[in-house]
Amino acid sequence: MFLTIDTRDSRPIYQQVADGIKELIARGKLAEGTPLPPVRQLAADLGVNLNTIATAYRQLQKDGLIVIRHGSGSVVASRTATERSRDELLRPLRTALTELVLSGLSPTRIESIVMRELRLAAKESK
C-alpha cells in the first residue's frame, strides 16, 4: 500500500498526501480503523517539514476521513461517521469538472472519463 508523490505535480505536497490517502480510503485499501503512520515518520520519509504532513492530516480529519488521537496516532475513520453535506461532497467534483472543461475536453469525453473512474472506484471499494 503506497502513497505516491510527484514533484512535477502542480498540487502542493500536503495536498498530494491528503488526496493520496483519500484515494486509498475510497478504494477500500485503507479500511476503517487502519492506523496511519505518525506525522513525524511520514515527514521524515518524504524529507519535508513536519507542518506539511500535519496540514494534510488536519485536512483529512476535517473531511471526517481520519481520527487523530493524540498519543496513540491517527486511524481511518468509520465511513458512517463521515457526515458531510451534499454541497460539501459536490464541491471537489465541481472543481474537477471545471478543470476538465477548461482543459478543452468535450462533454462526451468528460462523461466517459468520469464513468470509467467511477466504475474503478466502485469496483475497488467492494
Add this chain to the structure above:
Amino acid sequence: MHPEKYAVIIYIFFWAARINGCIRRGLQPLRRGRDWFFDVPVQADFYTGAGRKILHGYWMRMSIPFIFDIPVAIAIFLSGRLVYLNYLVLGLSALVHLNHSFSVNLAERQARSVAATEGEQPLACMALSLKPRRLRDYTNPKLEWALGISYTIAFVSLLRYYFAAPEHHNLRLVFGVPAFLLYLQFGMLFVKRVVLAWRAPVPQSHAAEYMEAREQTRNYYVRVCDWHRLAIAAAVLFWPLRISASPAGLGRVLSIWFAIWMVIGLVSFVWIEIRRQQLLTLALRARPVKLPDLLDQSAIAKWPLCYQPSVPMLILKGAHGYSLNLANGLTHLGAAYLFGLVALIAALPRHH
C-alpha cells in the same frame, strides 16, 4: 581456565570473523559491476582513470583499523595484561563500522565528482509506505515477556543474595554489573528506534521490489537488536550464579558459560553471513536512485552538526557529507544515554 585465556580466544575469534568482512568490504565498490562504484553510476573507463586512485584510497582507508589493532595488540601481549584484549575488541568493532561508513561516504562523493552524473538525476515520482513504523509495531510480545521474567528472576535472586548477609556483600559489586547490562538493554532499544527511523521513500517504478528490500533489511537489523537484547538478558540471568558460586566451582561455571557463548557466537556468525548475502541479492535487484531533496538539505545541513527543529530527520545530507540534526529528539536521547553510560562506567567496581 583463566579469564585472560578467554580474552585471547575471543581475540582470535574476532580476527577470524573479520576476514570475511574485509573481503566483503573490499569488493563492495564493484558489487554492481564495472558500471558502478558503490551506488554511483560511472563511465566505462572509470576504473582505469581517476576511479583507480579513488578505489585505492578506499582500500587504504579500510586498513586503518589494522594500523591501530596490530601495535596495540602487540603492546598488550608484551605487557601480559591480556584482559585488555576484550576492550581492544570492543573498540575495534566500533572503529571498523565507523571507518567503513566514513570511507564509503567519502569514496562515493569523490566518485560523483568525476563520474557520469546524467544517470543520477533526482526522481520526480516517489512512493512511500503507509505502514506505521513505531517501536510497538516491531515488538515481539513473547520476547518482551521473556526478557521481563529474566530480569525479575535475576534481580530477585540478587536481592535475596545481598540481604542474606548485607554486611559481607558489596552493593556495587552485586548490583553494578546487572545495572550496567540493564542500561545496555535500553541502549539496544534506542538503536532499534534509530533503525526504525531510517527513511523509506522509494521510486514509484518497481516500488514493491524496493520496498521489499528496505523492509527485509530493516527486519534484519531489528532482529539483530533483539538478539543482542536476549544475550544481555542471559548475561544478567547468569550474574547471580556467577557471584554465588564457590571459588572451586566458579572455574567450571565460567568454562561452561564461555563454551555455550562460543557456540552461539559461531552459529550467529554463520546466520549473519547468510542473511547478509540474501539481503545483498535483494538490494542488487533494486537499482540505486537519487531521491528529490524537497527541503534543500545541502543548504541547511552544515557538516557535521546542524540545528533544524522543523526537520524531522536525524541525519541530513549536506554538501560536504552527512550532518547530525541536534534538534532531533533521538539526538537528545542519544546524548543523554552516552552521558549516563559514562557515569555508570565510572560508578562500576574496578576489580571486576
